[in-house]
């Protein structure tokens with residue numbers, strides 16, 4: 001069995017749909033985890049393949065990006081935000097999301113290089129996401145952000161801000177193995193992913209509706225699952241900025 005750790009959020013449903021409908025399914029021990037844990041499992045060799053935050057690639061001794069599919073966005077992603085009670089230029093404390101690796105680092109890169117601010121980082125805030133301090137903001141990713149945009153005065157979509165900063169799309173998570181896998185396995189895996197991405201309407205019909213959030217728009221347009229050349233360029237640039245943090 002090949003051990004998989006994949007993101008437990010709605011953004012991953014098309015990939016799961018592809019896997020569930022693939023003959024490969026029987027060869028895979030499939031676990032869904034929050035993204036930071038997917039990364040940890042690959043680092044500790046508790047999984048062989050992960051849909052992992054790209055920020056964590058820098059922590060792997062050996063890695064192979066095994067797919068031209070990813071979790072990415074070209075412009076607004078609609079599920080990765082900094083929520084704030086004050087304008088970003090006035091933020092003094094930034095609470096990071098314990099489930100994230102990429103977006104936490106993306107927020108730090110943008111704060112340093114784009115917004116030119118240097119707030120205090122808070123890693124496991126006791127009042128995470130619930131601070132009433134005016135100058136405290138927080139990073140949040142995934143389904144927990146659905147419908148939350150309306151609740152904050154200042155909301156920054158980090159894929160959109162990255163696009164303003166660099167003119168590039170962004171890659172949040174990629175399919176990575178920590179050891180070399182057989183070529184035919186990788187080929188079948190990518191066929192399964194393609195099948196899932198081609199059947200987003202079927203994925204949507206299996207999902208319960210989400211009040212105040214347009215799942216159809218999210219899966220069809222906000223997310224962009226193709227790891228194309230522009231996204232690879234963005235990934236290299238992001239890693240470069242991360243190293244300079």
Ligand SMILES: C=C(O[C@@H]1C=C(C(=O)O)C=C[C@H]1O)C(=O)O
Pocket residue numbers: 007009011035036052053054071077079080099100101102103104141142143172173
């Ligand atoms: C777009 C998203 O991409 C994700 C963000 C990640 C991160 O910040 O580490 C990791 C995996 C993806 O699930 C999201 O979760 O909303």
